[in-house]
Amino acid sequence: MKIRNIFTLCLTIFPILMTYETPIKGIAYGDLILLLLYPFLFYKIISEKRKVKDIVYFPLVILFLYLLVYYLLLAFIDAKLFSETSIKFIHNLFYLFTLSFFVKSFYDIDIGYKVLKVVSIVATFFLFIQIMGVTIFHIYIPGTLPGVPVMRDELELFNETVMGSNMVIRPRSIFNEPAEYATYTSLFLAVELFLSKKEHKSIRNYWCEIIVTIGLVVSKSSTGIVCAFFFGVYTL
Structure with missing residues (x-):
């Protein structure tokens, strides 16, 4: 199965994959599959020498950068709240990064x-x-x-x-x-x-x-x- 097909399938059934926990405590199958796909996705982009404008979905990149700055400011303003929401913060950035940099090229x-x-x-x-x-x-x-x-x-x-x-x-x-x-x-x-x-x-x-x-x-x-x-x- 092509990497493009696997990526498409994973994203489309992502809510279902997130229901189940892997043997790694706290990690869902959706997260694990995406992480395992990352090296192959990056390799394909680099090997094909794709231009940034061809792979990046800029509206989501702006949202990604906004959330990144927001959470960094939160870390300085309210460290306690940041620590309580850090896992959710990492998840949000992870998903946004995936959508921003891979969907345009790999989602069928x-x-x-x-x-x-x-x-x-x-x-x-x-x-x-x-x-x-x-x-x-x-x-x-x-x-x-x-x-x-x-x-x-x-x-x-x-x-x-x-x-x-x-x-x-x-x-x-x-x-x-x-x-x-x-x-x-x-x-x-x-x-x-x-x-x-x-x-x-x-x-x-x-x-x-x-x-x-x-x-x-x-x-x-x-x-x-x-x-x-x-x-x-x-x-x-």
């Missing part, structure tokens, strides 16, 4: 769209299965891989205790939170409705969008419901 939009579509549809059908399991059979089917440690203890606790609690059950599909599912699938809907070109505007051409929109509503995520309403109004 066609492959990314296909992966986004497949994951959105699969995640939505799994959400339906979770909802049916809860409402009909009174069981909750976790969306995490069995035996693989997760980054958040809260997610594991939710999977184990949700049916015995009095809380409103909001299935999460294969994501950490209902809001993550809603955000991910809303991105797919946005691409489908605003960027893709449908030759014939019939219901059959929009079956994927209809299924995902239903998923947004039944996910009980406020983000999902708002997005579903917005997309529904747009298509009228």
